[in-house]
Amino acid sequence: MRLSKYYLPTLKEKPAHAKIISHQYSLRAGLIKQIASGIYTWLPLGLLVLKNIEDIIRDEMNKSGAIEALMPCVQPASLWRESGRYDDYGKEMLRIKDRHEEDMLFGPTHEEIATDLIRDVVKSYKDLPLCLYQIQWKFRDEVRPRYGVMRGREFLMKDAYSFDVDYEGALNSYNLMYKTYIKIFKRMGFTPIGVRADTGPIGGNLSHEFHILANTGESTLYYDNKFSELLESEDIESLKSIYAVADDMHDPETCPISQEQLNVSKGIEIGHIFYFGDKYSKPMKASVTSQDGKNVNIHMGSYGIGVSRLVGAIIEAFHDDKGIIWPESVAPFRIGLINLQTKVTEAADKIYKALKSDEVLYDDTEGSVGVKFSRMDLIGLPWQIIVGKKAVSENIVEVKNRATGEVKEMQIEEAINHFSAK
Template identity: 60%
Template sequence: MRLSRFFLPTLKEDPKEAQIVSHRLMLRAGMIQQSSAGIYSWLPMGFRVLKNIERIVREEQDRAGALEILMPTLQPADLWRESGRYDDYGKEMLRITDRHERDMLYGPTNEEQVTDIFRSHVKSYKNLPLNLYHIQWKFRDEVRPRFGIMRGREFLMKDAYSFDLDYEGAKTAYNNMFVAYLKTFARLGLKAIPLRAETGPIGGDLSHEFIVLADTGESEVFYHKDLLTLETPEQENYSATELQEIVDQWTSYYAAADDMHDPENCDVSAGDLVSRRGIEVGHIFHFGDKYSKAMGAAVAGPDGKDVTVSMGSYGIGVSRLVGGIIEASHDDDGIIWPESVAPFKVGLINLKSGDDACDAACEDFYGKLKTATVEVLYDDTAGRAGEKFAKMDLIGLPWQATIGPRGVKAGMVEVKNRSTGEKQELSVDAALEFLVGRG
């Protein structure tokens, strides 16, 4: 993509309304624009990152055996009345009446909707276990939306829902999603810590939050220092026993948010206890028959008798992760994207646009990167060198390749690693081979 043809409305100064790093950098890097309080338009740069995160989340859900569907954003209130949550949910739910005076709502979550789908079509235990998920926009009418997309009213979320015949099956489904989340966050370049959590309005008796460590995080997290030395599971299929062993291993180490941490009665020695800031990016729940019993979601068991199914739900804040990654990975100059989610892998800088030799060298290098299917943003504009470098640092592409008059004469390209700042002078062919190997 040529920068001269790309829509990238960057800002040089920090916006006054931005209180946290991710909000400030997303506005400055031309990723989003506020439409109204807590609601944003995603501009091309931000949308590319959002879709990359969505792709990784989807791939790991598919690998875990979940089946993708798509449920509507607007739901009938009657479904929520069946579960008893319509009146209990509070003012965060946006309630709507359509032209036929039917009560509707903009979905903040989908337990009722998916339970209705299940009870309409699944009648036998032979169709279990089943896990259905979708990636859809949600709306919660926050009383004080703030921090950009980190606490907005409209957000993109992956939510999955498992259905099993009994508790043991439901526990295996829960553990399967627990492991899938570990894999997902590792692929996103994040260090995630699972914390035992309250179930809140979702309900149930088992719940974990997944917290991403970031110095600018919203809450303080305490954990055993050895927790982050655990290796992320890589195998695609695990038995129920293996899943339980992995979950037991990760949850055996102390980890607690500040509201759950009791320094006077903590069993972890001061030398082993680490304190960091963190951001919640995922939450999983097992809630048994809370919804299936209220809504009549039962199947014929092996003996022919009806059995109310046991359920769980599993959420990942896809749009929130964009901000979470920035909070965890940035410096004074801007964003530092992990390669797995970067909007482009390489930023190509022409130091002297309009110079025939520089233009020809950059065009050739750009064409070869594209042929090798490396996602590249080519700064072919007439800006000054300092402005180009600052913009590339701001938008945070993992690699920068710079070609100027001296480099053209020497047949060299300067390659910079955005994360480390390390630079190296490479021949054109060596630079191409190096970047293709990482693209």
């Protein structure tokens, strides 16, 4: 993509209302534009990151055996009254009426819709287990939306719903999703920590939050310092048995590990999983015939990842004082190609044409060298190919690793071959 034909409205100065790094860089790097409190337009560069995150999530969810669907944003209040949650949920639910004066709502979550989706179709234990997921926009009318996409009112979420015939099956589904979440977050460059947490308005009696460590996090985490060592383990029970809890679950009196073993850190929540048994299936009459011929309520779980929130979390984890440092797996473009002067345009064009255009953002503008360098550092593409006067005199370009700052000279053909091979 040629920058001269792209829409990238970057900002030189830090916006006064943006208090944390991810919010500042999201605005300055041209990822988002605020439309109202907690509501944003995703600009082209930010949307590319969002799509790359979606692709990772979709790939791992599909590998787990989950099946993608798409449920409506607007839901009838009747389903929420059926489950008993309509009056309990609070003001964060956006309630509306249609032209027929029917109560509707903009979905903050989709447990009721998911239960309704299967209850007239799934009737036998032979139809289970089943896991459906979607990647869909949601709305929660937060009292104090802040920190940009980290706590917006409108947000993109991956939510999945598992259906099993009994507790044992439901626990297997829960453990599979725990393992899948670890894989998803590691592919994005994170070291995720799964902590026991309160179930909140979703309900149930088993819940884990997934956090990354960050000083700007709103949660306080208490965890055994062995946790990171066990992340390579395939044994989910070992991971879950290690002491790791959110602040609302930590009791100093009953904590089973010593103060020397206990780490206390701030964290950003990036995912949450729940097992809630028949909390929804019982009132909504979603049942199956079991293997022994009995009619039993379906056991359910739900599993959420804040997709748009992850953009902010990644920036919090990967940045420096110059800008964002995108992990290659989620970067909007892999390479920033910088043309420093008019007389090297032929060499820069040659490199651009030789590489995949969807992986390269080619700065072919007439701005100053300083502006070009600072803009490319700000938007944080993993690699920079800098085409200066040596490209003409010696057939040499500079290749910069954005994460390490290391700069290496390469012959033009060598650089083309290097990036074409990966």
